[in-house]
Amino acid sequence: MxxxxxxxxxxxxxxxxxxxxxxxxxxxxxxxxxxxxxxxxxxxxxTKVDLVSRLVARYREEAEAGFADMARRHPDPLDQLRAYIGFWSDCILDGTNTFCLCALLATQIPVLPEEVVAEVRAYFAMLSTWLAAVLDNGCKQGTFTLDDTAAAEAEKFMAAVHGAMLSARAYGDGKVFALVTEPLLDGLTARR
Structure with a gap:
């Protein structure tokens, strides 16, 4: 294309x-x-609002397509979460895309136009829904044991990954991302 x-x-x-x-x-x-x-x-x-709203909408669409592709390539829920974390780890370590666009914009919600805020929230809702479905599927398959509902665990997982991005960026050290995210997967499978 x-x-x-x-x-x-x-x-x-x-x-x-x-x-x-x-x-x-x-x-x-x-x-x-x-x-x-x-x-x-x-x-x-x-307007700039039109530009950024479209950018975030496209970002969400690309993420949705990426998740669908990930599910085709990695039918196992644990492998899907590994691939998700691996994507961000690779981006952070090679410097091509060191931070989730919507996580960055979420930190600026108080100063963003409402149209952009709506798109950012739609992204987070989509990501949370996807993570919850992966976690729920993993529970049904016996791969994961959750301490809370799949929806609550998805929010925790998402916050930890985004927090790891923030820490890696703050320290200027991509290894910090792995330090935070590697135990996430271990925790989901170690409870069995």
Whole structure:
């Protein structure tokens, strides 16, 4: 698939968001990064709210597709969680994508427009639902033993992974991510 100008704009906006937050970039920054005029950005995204809302919606869509692919490649629930953690570990260690876009935006909810907040919350709801389904499936198969409901455990798991990303970023050390996330999987299987 050939990248379009819209794709280039979204890719640039994502990098700028992760690098400096919602208020840390402008259309001028995106225009410079992509090599187009600001008016061209307005053609695709009339406002910054439109741009970031679409970016988060696409991020969620890509994650959903990734989870479906992961389930096809890794039918075992433990392997799915390993793949999820492994994805972030690889991103953090190679520096390509060191932080979940929606986790970053969640830290900025007090200053975000409501349309963006709604998209961020939709992402978290989708991720939580997916994690709960994986955990529930693992319980049914006898792979996991949970201390709480699958939904509650999913929230804990999600918070731990995102917290591990934050710690790795704060320390500038990708190994911190593994330090936090490796015991998560051990804890799910050790209770049996």
């Amino acid at each position: 050939t990248a379009t100008t819209e794709d280039d704009i979204l890719r640039s906006a994502r990098a700028l968001l992760v690098g400096g937050g919602y208020n840390g970039f402008s259309y001028a920054d995106v225009a410079t990064s992509v090599g187009i005029r600001k008016a061209s950005i307005h053609y695709y995204f009339p």
